[in-house]
Amino acid sequence: FLSSSQMWCASICPASLPPFIVPLRMCMTNCPTLIVTVGLPARGKTYISKKLTRYLNWIGVPTKEFNVGQYRRDCVKIYKSFEFFRPDNEEGLKIRKQCASAALNDVQQYLGEEGGQVAVFDATNTTRERRETIVRFAEQNGYKVFFVESVCEDPDVIAENIVQVKLGSPDYTDCNTDEAIEDFMKRIKCYENSYQTLDEDLDRELSFIKIIDVGRRYLVNRVLDHIQSRIVYYLMNIHITPRSIYLCRHGESDLNVKGRIGGDSGLSLRGKEFARYLAKFIQDQNIKDLKVWTSQMKRTIQTAEALSVPYEQWKALNEIDAGVCEEMMYEEIQENYPLEFALRDQDKYRYRYPKGESYEDLVQRLEPVIMELERQENVLVICHQAVMRCLLAYFLDKSADELPYLKCPLHTVLKLTPVAYGCKVESISLNVDAVNTHRDKPEVGPHCTAWGPVSSNMRSVPVLSATCTLGLELLSRRISDRWLLNRGDILKPVRLDLFPHFVFPAE
Amino acid sequence: MCYLFLIANIPFSDFFSLSSVPQFTNSPTLIVMVGLPARGKTYISKKLTRYLNWIGVPTKVFNLGQYRREAVQAYKTFEFFLPDNEEAMKIRKACAITALKDIHHYFTQEQGQVAVFDATNTTRDRRADILCFAKESGYKVFFVESICDDPDIIEANIMEVKLSSPDYQDCDKEEALVDFLKRIECYKMSYVPLDDEMDRNLSYIKIFNVGFRYLVNRVQDHIQSRIVYYLMNIHVTPRSIYLCRHGESELNLLGRIGGDSGLSPRGNKFACTLAGFIQSQCIRNLKVWTSHMKRTIQTAEALGVAYEQWKALNEIDAGVCEELTYEEIQEHYPEEFALRDQDKYRYRYPKGESYEDLVHRLEPVIMELERQENVLVVCHQAVMRCLLAYFLDKSAEELPYLKCPLHTVLKLTPVAYGCKVESVFLNVEAVNTHRDRPVNVDVSRDPQDALLTVPEHI
Numbered sequence: 001f002l003s004s005s006q007m008w009c010a011s012i013c014p015a016s017l018p019p020f021i022v023p024l025r026m027c028m029t030n031c032p033t034l035i036v037t038v039g040l041p042a043r044g045k046t047y048i049s050k051k052l053t054r055y056l057n058w059i060g061v062p063t064k065e066f067n068v069g070q071y072r073r074d075c076v077k078i079y080k081s082f083e084f085f086r087p088d089n090e091e092g093l094k095i096r097k098q099c100a101s102a103a104l105n106d107v108q109q110y111l112g113e114e115g116g117q118v119a120v121f122d123a124t125n126t127t128r129e130r131r132e133t134i135v136r137f138a139e140q141n142g143y144k145v146f147f148v149e150s151v152c153e154d155p156d157v158i159a160e161n162i163v164q165v166k167l168g169s170p171d172y173t174d175c176n177t178d179e180a181i182e183d184f185m186k187r188i189k190c191y192e193n194s195y196q197t198l199d200e201d202l203d204r205e206l207s208f209i210k211i212i213d214v215g216r217r218y219l220v221n222r223v224l225d226h227i228q229s230r231i232v233y234y235l236m237n238i239h240i241t242p243r244s245i246y247l248c249r250h251g252e253s254d255l256n257v258k259g260r261i262g263g264d265s266g267l268s269l270r271g272k273e274f275a276r277y278l279a280k281f282i283q284d285q286n287i288k289d290l291k292v293w294t295s296q297m298k299r300t301i302q303t304a305e306a307l308s309v310p311y312e313q314w315k316a317l318n319e320i321d322a323g324v325c326e327e328m329m330y331e332e333i334q335e336n337y338p339l340e341f342a343l344r345d346q347d348k349y350r351y352r353y354p355k356g357e358s359y360e361d362l363v364q365r366l367e368p369v370i371m372e373l374e375r376q377e378n379v380l381v382i383c384h385q386a387v388m389r390c391l392l393a394y395f396l397d398k399s400a401d402e403l404p405y406l407k408c409p410l411h412t413v414l415k416l417t418p419v420a421y422g423c424k425v426e427s428i429s430l431n432v433d434a435v436n437t438h439r440d441k442p443e444v445g446p447h448c449t450a451w452g453p454v455s456s457n458m459r460s461v462p463v464l465s466a467t468c469t470l471g472l473e474l475l476s477r478r479i480s481d482r483w484l485l486n487r488g489d490i491l492k493p494v495r496l497d498l499f500p501h502f503v504f505p506a507e
Numbered sequence: 508m509c510y511l512f513l514i515a516n517i518p519f520s521d522f523f524s525l526s527s528v529p530q531f532t533n534s535p536t537l538i539v540m541v542g543l544p545a546r547g548k549t550y551i552s553k554k555l556t557r558y559l560n561w562i563g564v565p566t567k568v569f570n571l572g573q574y575r576r577e578a579v580q581a582y583k584t585f586e587f588f589l590p591d592n593e594e595a596m597k598i599r600k601a602c603a604i605t606a607l608k609d610i611h612h613y614f615t616q617e618q619g620q621v622a623v624f625d626a627t628n629t630t631r632d633r634r635a636d637i638l639c640f641a642k643e644s645g646y647k648v649f650f651v652e653s654i655c656d657d658p659d660i661i662e663a664n665i666m667e668v669k670l671s672s673p674d675y676q677d678c679d680k681e682e683a684l685v686d687f688l689k690r691i692e693c694y695k696m697s698y699v700p701l702d703d704e705m706d707r708n709l710s711y712i713k714i715f716n717v718g719f720r721y722l723v724n725r726v727q728d729h730i731q732s733r734i735v736y737y738l739m740n741i742h743v744t745p746r747s748i749y750l751c752r753h754g755e756s757e758l759n760l761l762g763r764i765g766g767d768s769g770l771s772p773r774g775n776k777f778a779c780t781l782a783g784f785i786q787s788q789c790i791r792n793l794k795v796w797t798s799h800m801k802r803t804i805q806t807a808e809a810l811g812v813a814y815e816q817w818k819a820l821n822e823i824d825a826g827v828c829e830e831l832t833y834e835e836i837q838e839h840y841p842e843e844f845a846l847r848d849q850d851k852y853r854y855r856y857p858k859g860e861s862y863e864d865l866v867h868r869l870e871p872v873i874m875e876l877e878r879q880e881n882v883l884v885v886c887h888q889a890v891m892r893c894l895l896a897y898f899l900d901k902s903a904e905e906l907p908y909l910k911c912p913l914h915t916v917l918k919l920t921p922v923a924y925g926c927k928v929e930s931v932f933l934n935v936e937a938v939n940t941h942r943d944r945p946v947n948v949d950v951s952r953d954p955q956d957a958l959l960t961v962p963e964h965i
Binding site: 200204216217218219220221222223225226229232233236237315361364372375 | 726
């Protein structure tokens with residue numbers, strides 16, 4: 001059955017079963033959002049676009065950036081000089097306008113057919129006329145528009161931008177540094193005369209944030225909805241002061257040694273050794289004003305204690321809750337919960353342990369940690385395997401599919417340093433042996449399951465019979481909760497699009 | 508209060524003769540309101556204070572008007588506020604000094620973390636004095652300026668909160684309105700708003716026309732960032748928030764806590780009655796929110812409208828005590844049971860959560876409730892207590908004992924500086940799940956003492 005509301009479905013079930021309710025996660029904003037950057041060249045528009053896109057994707061909002069400069073490079077194979085950007089260069093203008101249109105077409109495709117939620121239109125968009133065209137385009141398609149303008153007159157900041165990201169651009173591969181800088185400065189000049197900044201009065205009907213001098217001041221106008229509010233909050237918390245983030249796990253724990261997951265055990269002897277090595281490593285690095293964060297679990301706290309510096313405990317950094325599987329070995333999970341084990345391998349990111357959490361839940365609970373990491377400068381985060389994977393995925397822009405399989409071995413420190421549009425990673429193993437706790441994605445099909453890192457037996461999962469069919473429409477919708485029906489049991493939701501058959505009590 | 512007149516001529520900086528203290532990240536924060544009268548400063552102060560206290564940051568408002576009312580027993584007319592009224596000026600300055608002194612006491616002796624200095628603070632001099640005071644003690648300063656030139660909004664403010672002020676007890680509405688508008692004029696002449704250039708080194712947020720636009724300058728730290736985010740999410744559009752629990756569940760009937768059971772027959776009846784009630788209220792654009800648990804979902808299903816599930820609205824996790832009756836908890840975990848009664852707000856069930864944890868996880872829900880207009884939240888007992896405590900400014904001590912019976916809808920309507928509450932019992936009987944704090948909370952108490960306040964069940 002389909003209820004009167006388009007968002008919900010209920011199934012036809014044998015009368016003896018309670019109604020099977022399949023909930024759909026409703027989006028808080030149903031219209032897609034078009035974020036439009038505004039600003040002269042070298043004002044950090046692309047930096048902001050990429051960072052914002054990475055953040056939104058990490059929190060689960062499908063986002064993509066559309067960089068008009070990229071379209072221009074695809075169209076005009078070879079960049080000669082700034083003259084292309086002169087306001088009186090008719091041919092240049094024509095090409096640039098076409099590129100903008102092509103990009104908007106792709107935006108339409110992404111937000112319409114590809115299930116995108118937010119598109120970031122990264123271009124100068126410095127004239128009111130160009131912005132009006134975009135607003136009209138958005139209105140026709142039912143998108144909300146949010147402008148992000150970056151205004152900066154500090155010559156040092158602009159020079160640094162040019163050195164960091166422009167010189168390495170494909171436009172300047174065959175130029176030397178001085179020539180490139182000179183050409184780029186002339187390029188900026190081409191835009192300056194026609195630049196119409198977002199105005200408090202003329203543009204008061206638009207939704208926008210104006211970022212002034214890299215975050216010294218912000219002007220926020222007409223924030224329409226939750227996603228814009230989140231975007232504004234995020235943009236107001238990021239900074240570009242050089243710093244490094246150190247991520248590592250606690251030292252090897254007693255449960256690690258026994259091959260058991262979760263729990264709250266203390267450090268093994270080797271774990272304690274690692275803690276001492278970590279203290280020395282940190283000292284040698286000579287880090288300015290380092291903040292140290294741990295979770296509220298014994299193993300991270302004991303690791304931090306060895307550093308003899310103040311540290312802050314975050315409950316949000318606690319390891320993923322494995323629910324009924326807490327403190328089990330993978331072999332025991334396979335023995336007691338073979339179905340769960342298989343389902344987890346099918347979709348490790350969304351799979352939620354019974355009475356526990358999923359990686360998806362973890363990301364949600366780690367979001368305040370990420371926000372605070374953005375605000376801070378040098379930080380060492382001592383955490384856990386699943387938690388470290390989530391944080392790493394944020395900094396290195398890894399997808400939900402890759403995230404649960406990122407390698408985060410014990411006794412290894414990852415040093416992340418933001419550079420250009422991304423993050424440099426240095427992996428430092430502190431030379432203290434530890435067990436391997438990494439379990440790769442096994443070969444799985446609907447009738448197979450696999451063991452953990454110890455053995456590679458393949459065993460088939462019992463074939464599940466369906467005594468009830470649900471509409472194809474249900475199967476194709478993405479559901480973020482799992483339901484599993486057992487005889488006389490409590491209803492819990494299940495990933496229908498992964499699981500080809502359903503378990504129902506035999507009647 | 509005579510001494511106020513004697514010290515009125517001493518500048519602020521001499522009065523607080525402490526050497527400058529460096530600012531650490533956990534230095535207290537002084538929020539300074541700026542703006543003409545009837546611009547919502549007190550509304551913002553009280554709301555912000557309520558929010559910060561709820562999330563666990565000890566905060567207090569220091570309203571200068573209150574100090575003035577205590578110093579000058581009877582308010583006569585707007586003439587007190589004329590810029591050339593020297594005697595009044597002395598009194599007003601003395602009040603400001605006293606308020607700052609109390610703030611200093613709040614920070615140093617009462618473990619306060621944030622103080623909101625609610626006054627007009629419309630001149631650069633006054634703000635400079637406050638900055639001086641703060642610098643000497645190492646307090647961070649964050650200005651919140653409210654600018655409004657919409658005469659309708661200003662008049663609505665005056666009608667809602669000024670006419671009922673103690674200042675105008677014996678006046679009729681028309682007279683009061685006229686007097687207050689003249690009072691505003693007294694300030695206008697010397698009003699210097701925070702300036703883009705001259706005040707570029709200060710930390711502040713300027714709110715234009717009740718949230719139409721914001722200007723944020725130099726946010727220093729996490730708490731200021733949170734304050735800005737909060738202020739940018741609140742609004743004054745009239746609306747109501749409906750809070751209720753799921754219908755009576757199977758486990759409720761058995762006197763068992765937690766779990767994820769479905770509705771009992773009476774619970775189902777409640778859900779249908781709720782649908783009727785909601786329809787009869789004719790609420791514009793109502794949003795419906797539930798948790799991820801069956802009993803709230805089943806309740807919402809009966810409404811026949813789209814609804815949104817929030818994991819954050821799930822009931823408090825009772826850890827090892829999930830699905831136990833209170834009698835069983837007393838039998839298996841008597842010590843835990845007693846510890847919980849000793850500090851129900853902070854007590855965390857083994858492998859479970861505390862009310863304090865709940866508040867932390869409900870903060871995004873509160874933020875979204877602030878953004879929204881009409882919302883019906885179908886949730887659970889502990890969750891509803893936390894939400895209610897936020898709206899009704901209840902302390903951590905009161906929160907875990909707020910009465911949230913089954914089958915009763917609470918309609919909250921923001922009014923003036925607070926919230927009007929209407930309780931509607933939908934006439935479908937249900938078990939009582941409320942357990943008062945017993946008298947004996949000692950760890951070595953008798954089982955009878957522990958179970959004295961347990962409600963009836965099957």
